[in-house]
Amino acid sequence: MKIAISGANGFIARNLIEKLEISGHQIVPIGRNKLYSIEELSVILSGTEVVINLAGAPILQRWTEKSKNEIAKSRIIATQNIVKAINGLPENKKPQIFITASAIGIYSTNTITHSESSTSFANDFIGEVVKNWENASLNLSPKVRRVVFRIGLVLGKDAQTIQKLLPVFKMGIGGKIGSGEQPFPFVHISDLVNAIFWAIQNEKARGIYNLSAPENIDNKTFTCVLAKSLKRPAVFTVPAFGLKLLYGEAASLLLQSPQVTPQRLLDEGFVFHFPEIKSCLAEITS
Ligand SMILES: NC(=O)c1ccc[n+]([C@@H]2O[C@H](COP(=O)([O-])OP(=O)(O)OC[C@H]3O[C@@H](n4cnc5c(N)ncnc54)[C@H](OP(=O)(O)O)[C@@H]3O)[C@@H](O)[C@H]2O)c1
Known part of the structure; x- marks a missing residue:
């Protein structure tokens, strides 16, 4: 198939493209x-079949007016434009x-x-951006199947997170972030790539899907399992005030998080190869 991808140089796209090309x-x-x-x-x-x-x-990154604008525009306006372009194509040229x-x-x-049935949404900056990002594809032509992960x-x-954390944890100076009690909804890149393949192949797949591993853990558990898989201690704590100094408002991304379950993927038969943090980090640190 002919598959168009935006953000093609990014971490997710690089991994996806490798498998699509194979x-x-x-x-x-x-x-x-x-x-x-x-x-x-x-x-x-x-003439593309998949977008x-x-x-x-x-x-x-530190949120300034300029960076906030870029974060929003590169998602909301870019998505609106892709949808407008798709809607304007003749039927036989639409994906x-x-x-x-x-x-x-x-x-x-x-x-x-x-x-996915939860309607308890965040009303902070990121919550608003993500809502508008999703809404930007709502009026996609009904002829085109829409899947939102x-x-x-x-x-x-x-992954950048892993590349930044591994050296620190290998030195034995890793630790939880803040209280460590904030949820840590993770997904292994290969499960994400497989979910995209699954959505392409499964004609019944449409609408919103949560894409995080079935196991619910917190930051403390992630820290502990990462340290154990590297056979290092992790007794330190990255203090919340340090992150706030470094990132300002954006520190909230590290200090709080929602707990999420991939209900629809599980109900519709998608199989996670890395459903638990232990097997996920064992693969990454091997
Ligand atoms: N990685 C995660 O943990 C995660 C979690 C949830 C959601 N997501 C979302 O999934 C998408 C892909 O994530 P990723 O981890 O692959 O991100 P990434 O590595 O940062 O790549 C994002 C890509 O977006 C494009 N881009 C960057 N700045 C842009 C701008 N100002 N305007 C337009 N395009 C721009 C670039 O692609 P080109 O150089 O090819 O233009 C970049 O490679 C992002 O929207 C991200 O928010 C990621």
Whole structure:
């Protein structure tokens, strides 16, 4: 199949493209400069069978007016433009499926475990961005199957989080973040890639799916399992005030998180290869 992908140079897309190419698919990257021209998007997307939307400026950075604007625009406007371009294509040139990234940051960080039916949404900056990001594809032509993945923290050997944490934990100076009691909804990159394959192949798949591993853990548990798999201690704590100094408002991304369950994927028969943090980190640190 001919598959167009935005955010093609990113961590998720690199892993996805590797597997798609092995499977014989043709990849058409949507460069970030093309995301803001509906004419250019129409040319790129015409005749593709699948469109996968993975673009977005990094979220974990100090939030200024400028960076907030970039975080929002690269998701909301870019998605709106892709949808407008798809809707404008003649029927025989439209893709069959549009898959877009979303994030679990849409959910409030109360004590609920959110399945897809939860309507308890966050009303902070990220919550609003993610809601608008999802809404940006709501008026996609009904001829095109729409799949939205609310993704948890993606772990993999080449994930930035892991690359930043591994050296620290290997030195034995790793530790939990803040109280360590905040939920840690993770997903292994290969489960994420498989879920995208599953959505492409499974014609019944449509709508919103939570994409985090079935096991619910907190930051303390993640810290403990990572340290154990490296055979190192993890007695330190990264203090909340230090993160607030470093990241300002964006420190909330590390200090609080919703608890999420991938209810629909489980109900519809998707099988996670790394349903638990232990096997996930064993693969990553092997
Ligand atoms: N990784 C996670 O844990 C996670 C969790 C939940 C949701 N997500 C979402 O999934 C998507 C992909 O994540 P990722 O981890 O692969 O992110 P990533 O490695 O940061 O890659 C995102 C890609 O988006 C494009 N991009 C960056 N800044 C941009 C801008 N200002 N305007 C337009 N495009 C821009 C770039 O692709 P090009 O260089 O090809 O243009 C970049 O490689 C993102 O939207 C992210 O928010 C990720």
